[in-house]
Amino acid sequence: MWLHLNFNFSFNSSFVRKSLQRLPLFVVGLALFASFNTVSASQNGLGPEITIPESSGESCVLPSEQMRREHPDILKHDRIQTLREGLRAKADGSTLDGSLKQCVNCHAVKDESNKFVRIDNDQHFCVSCHKYAAVSIDCFQCHRDIPEGSGDFHALTNHKNINYSNVVPGTYNLTIKDMANIAPEVNSDDN
Amino acid sequence: MKKLHFLEVEGNSKGFYAFFALFGLISLIGMLAAYYMEHNGHWVTGMNNQIVWGTPHVFAIFLIVAASGALNVASISSVFAKTAYKPLARLSGMLAMALLSGGLVVLLLDLGRPDRLIVAMTKFNFVSIFTWNILLYTGFMGIVGVYLWTMMDRPYNNLTKKAGMAAFIWRLILTTGTGSIFGFLIAREAYDSALLAPMFIIMSFSFGLAFFLLVLMGSYKYTQRDLGDYIVNRLKNLLGVFVAAVFYFVVVYHLTNLYSADHRDITLFILTGGGLYTFLFWVVQIALGSLLPLVLLYGPTGKNRTMIGLACALIILGGFAQLYVIIIGGQAYPMHLFPGMEVTSSFYDGVVASYTPSLPEFLLGMGGVGITLLLVTVAVAAMKFLPASLADEVANPHSK
Amino acid sequence: MTINIDNKNNDETTTDSASKEMESSRRNFIFGSVAAAGLTVAPGIMLYQTANARSLSDFSLKEGASSKVRWGMLVDTTKEVDWNKCVDACNKEHGLGNETNSRDEQKTQYIRVVEVKNKGTGYSMSLPVMCQHCESAPCVDVCPTGASMKRADGIVLVDRHRCIGCRYCMMACPYKARSFVHEVLTDQTENTPRGKGCVESCNMCVNRIDNGQEPACVEASDGAIIFGDLNDSESSISKILAKHGGKQIRADLKLNPGVFYQGI
Incomplete structure (x- = not known):
């Protein structure tokens, strides 16, 4: 009865799949963006007072x-x-x-x-x-x-x-x- | 009997995107409504110091109760070993989790301080039935998750029965807990009844199965998969039994309350003099939500899919009406500060509290329904929840 | 570079000064920022004196609310008193009535005047009703986070730091004593912090009681409300209760409120 029962987490939706694949890239991008902002804040005279x-x-x-x-x-x-x-x-x-x-x-x-x-x-x-x-x-x-x-x-x-x-x-x-x-x-x- | 074969719904299809967009939009609107309510405070809602739980709670408790009931099909398959329900067990478990998620989101976003979720998860008062509910909800998620896993991962199939039993017991306790949220309120005559907990259990059977059947028929219709009469007829006959059982409990509940003098006033208020609540009770809950579905399910239209779908929708509508009457009607009726005396004050003692649901409340509630359906949509596309076919020759264990 | 410290806790804290020194050098923030930003700091006050370091225990007090005491109130409804004076005093004390958007049924009331009429006999009376400070308080039992709490001395109040605004306590209270803050508040009084999204109620003016004063409504009642220790048989409230008796509202619920009434 259980013929087709391999437990694979395959997304058939290309939209969902692509979003998930791009997630790490997005996170890295966000982190880079944030770090640039912080770096500029740390330079004397440039950052917030x-x-x-x-x-x-x-x-x-x-x-x-x-x-x-x-x-x-x-x-x-x-x-x-x-x-x-x-x-x-x-x-x-x-x-x-x-x-x-x-x-x-x-x-x-x-x-x-x-x-x-x-x-x-x-x-x-x-x-x-x-x-x-x-x-x-x-x-x-x-x-x-x-x-x-x-x-x-x-x-x-x-x-x-x-x-x-x-x-x-x-x-x-x-x-x-x-x-x-x-x-x-x-x-x-x-x- | 042909082999059962589970298959994801094609995600890269217009149908998937359409439903994804529709339910996503409903969820998004719900979240915006919640933001509006939280940003301004609850003064923008119809809620006040008399009706402290409003429309969002009606939605949230409906979804939570239905979540427990949606697991029924899986329980019948695993615990009571009815092979006919086995193909539906995965959808049943997944739908239960989705409904609970939707309900909890609504419950959370209606808090005065939803930003303090961490407090609710770290500081527990174990005397509170609410605390127990928090633990029961999270436990339900975990147990049903494991249950689904044992169903879907072949090496662990032998554990399905045990996991199913645990989930079954857990869901009974969970719904008892949800019913007891109201049952433990000694001061409110509308809720002061031990009957509430079992009534909530039978309500969960009915609402959950109605929701399940709608999702099942909907998803098979829109994916052009075969759904045979065998399985649908079994489910709708079972649903009819549950609807009748809820009706029975409602009758007993009100009869006992009419009999005891101190509960008679509130019962008469709901049954005869409560305006909107009386209308909701007789017309929506009883006529449209109980009697008409029974006629539709068991009458000559019993095999007509449209009529079965209509019956499910009416049962859900009746369920909302029932919870509205219980939750809001129960609060609207004044508490007796001095029993037998006429009481008035600036704080609305002794008068029926007024409550008009506001749009944001309704949208937040609908957002919970949207989240549930969004989760279902993504889940059936991502994993093998639905059998490729439920035609009679597949679904009927007795077919040759 | 010595700083004269008139600090009675000095002796206690010097014992662990060695470990504090380690910590403090790491914490010498100002030194670092002086170097970085080139600030001028007046000489002699730059370095951190380890002997000054005090710990949380210096904030710990010896006496708090005690379970030997049970604060209560006795309201004599037979006296000709304008109870609205109590309401006004309460509102003033706690800064109530500062809502700007809420509808009337959404506004906070800690204490309200209830008119009671017997339909059969036509007899009517009025009395002030506030949180009844129950011994077995339903609001405390139902609160999922323990925000709704009872102090050792019997005062029931809300810890707004923990309140998540679920309003279950409002569902549970038989006296309708609680209100929910429906909007953003500003200009609170300094003794009664209150804000959006939390439930609140009469707290028997804990801040006044801890300061040796009577609650605001008692003070405004011209003697019609007596405040005192129900556990102390020598207190005036106990003596009057023992001699003339007093009733609790909805005594049938067996919550044993700390607020008693005469003439109801």
Whole structure:
């Protein structure tokens, strides 16, 4: 009964077959295209510029280098604690406040008319870097993107006298290597 | 009996391209509709805080239920050893996977956050029947995939029976799970019934076989292959039994609900005072979707292919109506915050919720159907799913 | 090049400073970019001080929601109170009502005023209904991802980081307490993040409770809603419940809500 039963994956449709045959070529082409774009970005003066905005407040909860690398983990750690366990940083400064609210309060950027820029603006602190690195975040689909009210941030009481800042705000041209050094180690899913 | 011979459908043909383009277009429109809904948010749909599951869910659940039912033919062949169904087993398994894919795409794209699919696949709450459904769906894909493999790869043919048995058991659990999505909702009187799970199983038999028969007759017609009366008559007689069984369950379901006082209001709402839902129930589900197909299948027109096709289409239409009444009608009827009291509020307590399906919702649902048929079209051209001929002398094991 | 650090966590972190040093040299991004881009960086603040390095544990707090506590509310519907004041307070607290496109039946309501009328006797009353914070919450049971959750102290809320917007919890809730965000939102309040595609509901103002305040509706109710710990027999809510009793809505479902009512 099973006369003609060889299991071959032959496409009778030339359209489907040709598309599949050309798939590797397409992928290689896409990769080449992408690499050219990146290469040009890495040359000084040619690539996109990144502007590191000024922040109010004297210092961040951790040194900048550590923040650059670890902020995803810190935010995630804090959000789980806050939301699911009800652990919140106390105003007395006995613990570090890693809440996104606090981030926004310090790092909100004002535009020429002295108004806070929102998340759709490239000058927004988070956007300035995330757009450059092409890493999309959905935090601000729910979270407020600028400080509430006047925007007077609540002082970071537990490290008033530290000056961690070692990046002068300004506009830079970064190389791929620089970016690789800054990029956070994301080791968990984005959600 | 002549030898059975499987052959791909000629892909380099006008017919293939025409169907590929048609179903591709329907799928594409569905995807665009989904993008529109997701980009704007669900305010562009007819859904609201009262009717939280709308038309996409009707389509998605229909396709998922039909997927399980489409596997029936293969199960009868492998598990119950009816050789007459053996030539159809491959199409049956493949169609089941295609229907499930179409249904899941619709379900996924109607989520508030479809971009978080990864969350649904990594963070499980095992108390939730929804979680179990996610596992049942992926498991179904895997098991039916293996089942198909054992059918199509000769060295592994001896495993077909075992794989078929696993797939058969899995699909029963799967449809029980799908029915239980509603059955586990204690607060909604429309769904608060243990009868829903078995009713979903018998619905899957009916919808799945109707879809299967349409695909079978369609593909044989458009590829000019022989499809004998022997196989068609067996399938349509079986389909008639399933339709009657669904009808029976519907009658029992509503009768028991009428008998218990706390479910009487919702049942009377569906049966008499529900406007569109009452119309859909009596006219589309019962008259067009159950009684007329029975007449068409068992009456004097029983051997007429057009009439059989019409009956299948009506059964599918009736199935959509049935799910629309269950899913949307069940939500529209207000929950009793204070039983026996008259309740009003700004949040539409105590009133029948309004819902008007929007075009994007419908297009998304149709997109799921399109994806299913697109997958079927490509699959029959790519691999040997369809016998070259199902003429009576091939298909009938008793023919000489 | 020393930096004076007033950091109480210093002692704990110096123990693993050796390993941190290895890490930090690799991470000395600014040094690299200075060389590459030729930036001017003020002297003395370029190098990374390993002693500063702190880990996630410094963010870990000691006390969170405890299962010894079960927060609850008691609503006295016999008091002459304009319940809409509670609704307004809630909307203000959580920044609700900022939808611009949604139809009325699509807009979020955490708390609503329900009018109940007995057709037979003609008696009518009104009461505020919000999430009832059930002990056996159906929304928590049905949620496929665990986004719908109950805190140790009995507060039921949605973890929007995990919510995929399937709306099964809305199907399951007997109180219709939940809403789905149907559109893109902007200008949320900082304490209540909320956005498109997620389900949301009354969270008993967790942010206020964790801060030692009462929920916004309680504050606005002129004493008609009492908030407190149901597990503590000495709390005023427990005492009143013990003395005068209170009913739960749809108690027949045996979900044991944390919100009690008098006069229903």
